[in-house]
Amino acid sequence: MTLHPGAGSTIGGMTHAQLIRIVRASAVYDLVVTSLFALPFTARWLFDALAALHDQLGLPGTTPDSGDVYAVMFANLMGGLVVVWSILRLVRPSFAAGTADIGARVFFSIGMLSALAAGASPLVAVMLVLELAWALVQGAAVAVRARQRRAGALAGVAA
Numbered sequence: 001m002t003l004h005p006g007a008g009s010t011i012g013g014m015t016h017a018q019l020i021r022i023v024r025a026s027a028v029y030d031l032v033v034t035s036l037f038a039l040p041f042t043a044r045w046l047f048d049a050l051a052a053l054h055d056q057l058g059l060p061g062t063t064p065d066s067g068d069v070y071a072v073m074f075a076n077l078m079g080g081l082v083v084v085w086s087i088l089r090l091v092r093p094s095f096a097a098g099t100a101d102i103g104a105r106v107f108f109s110i111g112m113l114s115a116l117a118a119g120a121s122p123l124v125a126v127m128l129v130l131e132l133a134w135a136l137v138q139g140a141a142v143a144v145r146a147r148q149r150r151a152g153a154l155a156g157v158a159a
Contacts, residue, residue: 037079
């Protein structure tokens with residue numbers, strides 16, 4: 001039994017091309033959601049927009065202060081790294097990149113849970129749900145690939 005990641009090969013009912021599309025789609029989502037964090041002027045604007053939405057909805061908790069130089073700086077660091085990581089996954093999507101992205105999403109989710117526990121705006125919960133959803137989607141794709149690799153290795157040993 002020969003298993004290879006060709007465009008027509010199936011992995012548990014899913015083609016290699018479908019798995020790559022999942023990695024790319026998560027990269028596009030990340031670009032859309034985090035690109036405004038990457039630059040100081042866009043991060044400040046986004047902080048103000050989130051604060052206005054938070055206030056308009058009458059939500060409890062706090063939002064980032066667009067005047068806090070450290071909050072803006074760390075948002076820029078996160079945004080810049082995620083933009084670069086997203087571009088890499090768009091240009092060179094792979095199962096390794098999908099696996100690493102799952103780990104990143106777990107770390108981001110822990111940070112969001114911590115922020116919510118410390119009194120952050122419930123708007124963070126919306127981002128958390130989407131972050132966990134992408135972790136699950138990519139996790140399922142990576143798990144299918146891992147099963148395929150194991151099956152291929154066992155088939156090679158049995159042959």
